[in-house]
Amino acid sequence: MAKPTGQGAVIEAEGLTKVYGESIKTHALRGVDFHVERAEFLSIIGQSGSGKSTLLNILGLLDRPTEGTLRLLGTDVVSLSTAERAAFRNEHIGFVFQFHHLLPEFSVRENLLMPAWIAGRAHKGGDSRSDDILAFLGLEAVADKGANELSGGQKQRVAIARALMNSPEIVLADEPTGNLDTVNTAQVYDLFRRLHEEWDTTFVIVTHDRSIAQQTDRIVEVRDGLVEQDVSNTYARAGTPAGGMV
Amino acid sequence: MLALRIAMRFLLKSKGQSVLILVGIGVGIAVQVFVGSLITSLQASLVDRTVGSSSHVTLEPLEVGGTVPFTESDRKNLEDDPAITAVAPQHTVSALVTEGGASVPLVLKGGAFADLNGIYKLSDKLVEGSAALTGDDILVGTTFATDNGVGVGENLTLTLAGGATLDTRVAGIVDLGSAAANSQVAFVDGGLARTALDRPEGEYSLVETQIIDVFASTTVAQTLQTEFPQAKVTDWQVENSELLTALQSQSTSSYMIQFFVIVAVMLGIASTLAISAVQKTRQIGILKALGMTDRRTGRVFLFQAGTLGVLGTALGIGIGLGLIALFGAFAGSSSSSFPITAQPAFLVLSAVIGIGIALLSAIIPYRRTSRIDPIEVIQNG
Numbered sequence: 001m002a003k004p005t006g007q008g009a010v011i012e013a014e015g016l017t018k019v020y021g022e023s024i025k026t027h028a029l030r031g032v033d034f035h036v037e038r039a040e041f042l043s044i045i046g047q048s049g050s051g052k053s054t055l056l057n058i059l060g061l062l063d064r065p066t067e068g069t070l071r072l073l074g075t076d077v078v079s080l081s082t083a084e085r086a087a088f089r090n091e092h093i094g095f096v097f098q099f100h101h102l103l104p105e106f107s108v109r110e111n112l113l114m115p116a117w118i119a120g121r122a123h124k125g126g127d128s129r130s131d132d133i134l135a136f137l138g139l140e141a142v143a144d145k146g147a148n149e150l151s152g153g154q155k156q157r158v159a160i161a162r163a164l165m166n167s168p169e170i171v172l173a174d175e176p177t178g179n180l181d182t183v184n185t186a187q188v189y190d191l192f193r194r195l196h197e198e199w200d201t202t203f204v205i206v207t208h209d210r211s212i213a214q215q216t217d218r219i220v221e222v223r224d225g226l227v228e229q230d231v232s233n234t235y236a237r238a239g240t241p242a243g244g245m246v
Numbered sequence: 247m248l249a250l251r252i253a254m255r256f257l258l259k260s261k262g263q264s265v266l267i268l269v270g271i272g273v274g275i276a277v278q279v280f281v282g283s284l285i286t287s288l289q290a291s292l293v294d295r296t297v298g299s300s301s302h303v304t305l306e307p308l309e310v311g312g313t314v315p316f317t318e319s320d321r322k323n324l325e326d327d328p329a330i331t332a333v334a335p336q337h338t339v340s341a342l343v344t345e346g347g348a349s350v351p352l353v354l355k356g357g358a359f360a361d362l363n364g365i366y367k368l369s370d371k372l373v374e375g376s377a378a379l380t381g382d383d384i385l386v387g388t389t390f391a392t393d394n395g396v397g398v399g400e401n402l403t404l405t406l407a408g409g410a411t412l413d414t415r416v417a418g419i420v421d422l423g424s425a426a427a428n429s430q431v432a433f434v435d436g437g438l439a440r441t442a443l444d445r446p447e448g449e450y451s452l453v454e455t456q457i458i459d460v461f462a463s464t465t466v467a468q469t470l471q472t473e474f475p476q477a478k479v480t481d482w483q484v485e486n487s488e489l490l491t492a493l494q495s496q497s498t499s500s501y502m503i504q505f506f507v508i509v510a511v512m513l514g515i516a517s518t519l520a521i522s523a524v525q526k527t528r529q530i531g532i533l534k535a536l537g538m539t540d541r542r543t544g545r546v547f548l549f550q551a552g553t554l555g556v557l558g559t560a561l562g563i564g565i566g567l568g569l570i571a572l573f574g575a576f577a578g579s580s581s582s583s584f585p586i587t588a589q590p591a592f593l594v595l596s597a598v599i600g601i602g603i604a605l606l607s608a609i610i611p612y613r614r615t616s617r618i619d620p621i622e623v624i625q626n627g
Binding site: 060063088090091102103118120 | 248252259529534539542621
């Protein structure tokens, strides 16, 4: 699989604010400036209610900022229509959520193919891309099982596989291990790291767990709707846990 | 067609629910097909019994005792009219039959056998003898024959209104379907009656016709009235207004039954689909997060409704036709019953209604789906 080449900003956010409510206003974000370069592997940390999930939802085009500008891959995404945002999300962004959110009516392979089907690309039975991903994540044996027949760790791996299906430039993960035990948590981070190395995808991982954040190359801390700290973490790669095959 | 594929999978994964809703649509459409066909056939049967063997549009004299001028070319014109199926110019005359001292009144209808047969279906109604009118032949009703002890081949002397007598021979006995007709109506050859009446050619007592669409009789009568200003044109609907009111009331009640059945089916589908939409909120939210548009996710429920509508309607029409066949098998053997037939056009209408209400029922889930916010779904496990 060829690595994408070339550098540049994939996420450029300026003065992002998000206010909820009409009469009683809650400021979830109070002017966030945030830049991410291609192929970065970073984490956003913060306490519950700090605004980190709101930021991720806005970056993932699931929510709109109240004010501020946001450019993804050079495109001004704030002005896009709902349908255009859906198409952009499908093509350029892969999501991994805290809960696996697989579709129980479909098999592992079908869940994996869903983003490609939405894009109108893949054939019904799959293609080489889906086969490669299944092989890379060690999911070939369970490919034709129902999504509900898997263990928690397997489900989250299928969710990761699905996030990668359309070769997105950006993978956004919201507490991706929040529901997993320590062994599976370590395996998922090891997998993220390997995928990042292999495919040069930009990873933005939201977590409240500092020990997990410390395994990423850059740590952005959000507090009360503002970026409190934004530090480069040069120890991350050396500190990557051994984590066997997931 | 991803929306269709997802719709199918949702339906297949909730088999119990899908089967229930299919049966619901099926029963509703079956009732609609059966009740609709039953009422239509009943009405057709009633109308046929009422006017199947009588005149639909009649040319009568302008004055009582007068005649209707009716030439061969007039006859040809009427026969060429595609709306008219039978034409029977007749000489009618009142007569008395004296049997054993008592006089029995008879109305003689004189005309060509083929013409009279076209209106009265005499060949089908023959009970005894032969259905023919040549020379001095006469066809009498069953009641008349029984009451007066008249048999086929016997001579019958009739005293006409003017005092002249007419010697006839009973060629056959017919059952005209009503006691009054069977005791009072008899048929003779037109020439015989004309001679007895001493009437010139081209003049008749009345001209009876039958038309293809019995309910178009008023229009046909109006057209004929302009063509025949020398006659008074009447149609059966004027003389049977009570029957028509009854038929109309029956139709209205049938439409009401069908309407409420359809409303009940629609509410059933709508509520089941709404429940299905609530059950699939999570899946719809996930699909939206993956980049499926609001409109496309909404289409999932339209396809579900459409599929249920098509299959349910097919099932319903099948059950409906089955019920009609059952009715035919159990009730069809009794003489007072009537045959139920399902009109193809009515079945097509039922199918359109079935699929239509299914699609209409999808509006609620469609709208609900477009309002689902993926954020709310993905933040909750």
